[in-house]
Amino acid sequence: MNQKKVALIGVPMDLGADRRGVDMGPSAMRYAGVMARLTRLGFHVDDVGDLVVPRPSGVAGQDLNLKHLPEVVEVNRNLAATVSEKVREGYIPLVLGGDHSIAIGTIAGVAQHYRNLGVLWFDAHGDLNTAETSPSGNIHGMPLAVSLGFGHDDLVRIGGFAPKVRPENVVIIGARDLDPGERELIKRIGLRVFTMHEIDRLGMSRVMEEALAIVTNGTDGVHLSLDLDAVDPHDAPGVGTPVVGGLTYRESHLAMEMLAEAGVLVSAEVVEVNPILDVENRTAKVAVALIGSAFGEKLL
Template identity: 35%
Template structure:
């Protein structure tokens, strides 16, 4: 069967840690850009590093206002890339940048999209329910239309995601309030207990069936803390146990060839905690599984 040859990849850095309690993830995109792992990818003809965006200076603005400004800028870059027939790959930064990434995709698709959210956490608090006040614990709720008004409606009016086509895969640490919110929204949650019971492959099959049926297409956001910290130590909020890195790379191999995939986001890379470039190498491997990288162009 003839391979398809989609648009070239556009890397967009989102170098912000202001949405997290530990802000070291703001160094992640630049550190990856200078890593040996990136150097091994950067000469590929289907791959370019575009802009790296930074959180705006405070200048008296609130933290939420600064996150909102960065996310608006990121949404613009993502929508521009898709409009230019490029495939956006966003490298974060803490997970609050997802508000910008998927708002930009929704704008480009002119409607809510499906999303596979791979994470150790649910990231679905609102300011009222959050225990920490950290915005990187709120982006999925914002994308579903709940949260601080400054973080809503950035791409389109209302929800940026189709809740019926959104799946959280791999969570193992979360609070009851965010679980209850996602259950009310009828978002499918496939937690670590279910994965351990059923196996990763059938759970991934279920997730793909749900997100890939979204009429406006779908995306994948990967918080690196979804993976066992023994295998991916360079993360912002490590949690014991977790997914096997090999399984996540194989998942990207499957996802990367699907025609409805509109963008990829990889977040919470903390270079201060990485060991021997292990986590940077994993990011490179994941990007390498995307269709244009594997197949080249004709």
């Protein structure tokens, strides 16, 4: 990370999750001091504010297999353009969500400049569904599939090209709740997934060593997609789809610290903080602390 400029981009999106509250995530992380934390680390921080998220015209849109599709597409197109502009200006874009559907736009914007992008995807879930496999129709369960080129064309073609990333350059860490269609796709494309079983057996240090070796092999930068439900609900209770048995607070910090030491981070999004479901903004505080570690914060 030889750049010392970070662009904060808020995306108060809840339409991909179809559940209220997560739209307040950017405000919660700002309140938890994300800008001050990055400034203390020596970064020039440009907070560009929040993108406008339109209110849907119907309850969930016309297609219940792709809820709120037009609105999700519009926001992600705008996000991709904003992210691309900030990368062009020499900033590391840090996108504050919002639900995980915003990863579609972040990656689309970054991939216009890093055509061999590696991706570290921290999540309890795979986010590899399509309209045909999704049990809910919620697009926040589809962004990784979309970035890999699978899904509705309006989503896949955001930014004007597809796929944005290749499966050999992507690693999922912390998975413990995968749908049948996601498991099939993982096996079919050979995607590397470190489940909680492997993290328990190998330890986070070895998992990160192997994951970093994968996402830096032939790539020109690494994108971090951090869903707070990767962390155990004991430490991060304010998420929309909590799954017990997740990463501990220290495992999460070690992962971010090792990512920072690698010096390969070019962009990031932090998503699924839901203050309505939180306790005294605890999850937003965890998110900001992990952002600090990912951007190089050390004790000594």
